[in-house]
Amino acid sequence: MVARIGGDEFAVIQVARSQPASTEALISRIFKMASAPSDEGVAIKMSIGVAISEPGQTGDELHELADLALYRAKADGRNTARIYNVDLKEEESRRVRLSRDLEHAISSNEFRLVFQPIADAVSLEIVAYEALLRWHHPSLGEIPPDVFIPIAESSGLIGTIGSWIIDHALRTASTWDPKVSLAVNLSAIQFRSVGLAAEIYDAARSWQVAFDRLVLEVTESATLLGFQRDNVLATLRDLRKSGAKVVMDDFGTGHSSLSNLREFTFDKIKIDRSFVATMHNNPSSASIVKATIGLGKSLGPVIVAKGVETEDQLSILRQWGCDQVQGFLIGKPSDLRNLVAFEAAN
Structure with missing residues (x-):
């Protein structure tokens, strides 16, 4: 039936x-x-x-x-x-608990930001730091972002959490060398707010961070929101006109990568780490990485390779003409105290 x-x-x-x-x-x-x-x-x-x-x-x-x-x-x-099966029931119970606890995570000071460097592929000079959110649950310990971010999105909390990230990241960036940019990830759900661009602009002005130091990263899913697609692209254009740089993150993992490049001018494209990790022994991954770098040369956006962990990977990316690199080889995500030490050492 x-x-x-x-x-x-x-x-x-x-x-x-x-x-x-x-x-x-x-x-x-x-x-x-x-x-x-x-x-x-x-x-x-x-x-x-x-x-x-x-x-x-x-x-x-x-x-x-x-x-x-x-x-x-x-x-x-x-x-x-x-x-x-029974495992699904346990997963759902955990999800409900995390959703409930997320509501109090900000007020309980359970969130913190760590920053991972992005470097020029040739000179290895640090050009930006990406702000990454971490959650230390009082009884469950560290909760991975790929667990709690989808819960925050489905529960409607991502707007509040996203605002906290923007404000605290800009506060930190206000103490850096003005030549170093700040990269912040934006959830697709945040684009449902018509005031997103104004919120980011006001926060940058409040912390006296020049808008051209802002690098705003969006995944392909953010540009694939059906009837909201026009609103997303309009918001991205407003942000870009104000001086911020807009980055397509995890390029190649979505369903319409090339059509997105046709409809919007991205300042940077980040190659997903899955391709970088396997490019040395997977011809398809190698072709995708080389083709993406070629797109950067012909269309103009800076190409960033994520997940660079070995000298061999860095050497290959340099040979192919990749512009910037990010990964454990360059530097692990660190809190503000370790970041100061990292900058002094580099």
Whole structure:
């Protein structure tokens, strides 16, 4: 039985003796049917969450478990399916707890910023520091950013957290050599605020940091927000007109990298670390890195390679003409105290 339960949500009830084999076969059939070309040329992508009933469960309980599996499928990427298990329940409980605790992280002084250097690929002179957020939970210890940032985005807290990052990063940058830039990451969700550009401008003016020292990094997902795409591009243009530099982060991992370059003039492009890590033994990765550096030469943006950890990687990137590098070889993310020592040593 199939029922539509929302604008783009459907529920399927399957009665079968052999589980999970029957469910897995049904999932395969659904994905196969969805991938078949339509007369209109429309591509259908979906996420599927599955719960297999146990004795004594109610329909509402089964629906709730399927929802948990669906949440995990969406988090893992489109066109995926997940079947509920006990681990998912534990993950959801942890997510709910972290979401609740995030609300008090700022007032409890649990956040801190660390800064990772970005250097000229040839001279290794430091040209910028990227501000990175860290969260030390009072009972769970260090929570990785790739765990708590998506929770902050889904819970609506990313706006408040993003404002804290901008203010504290600019306060730190106000003490640096004016020749050194500050790079700050912007979440795609932050672009829903019509006052984002004004907020960044006001914070920079408050801390007397020249706007041309600001480097604002956005992922490709930020430029792929559907009906909000025009608003995102308009905000980026406003920021760039004010003197800030705009960077496309993790280039090559999205779905329309080249179309983004056609529609907006980025000042920098960051090559994703996954390509840098494998370029020495993976011809495809090497081709992508070389092609991206070539784009920089022809289109104008500065090319930054992330995740540079070895002298061999640095040597290869220099040979290919990469402009700037970032990674543990150049310097690990450090707090303000260690940053002062790092600058003195370099």
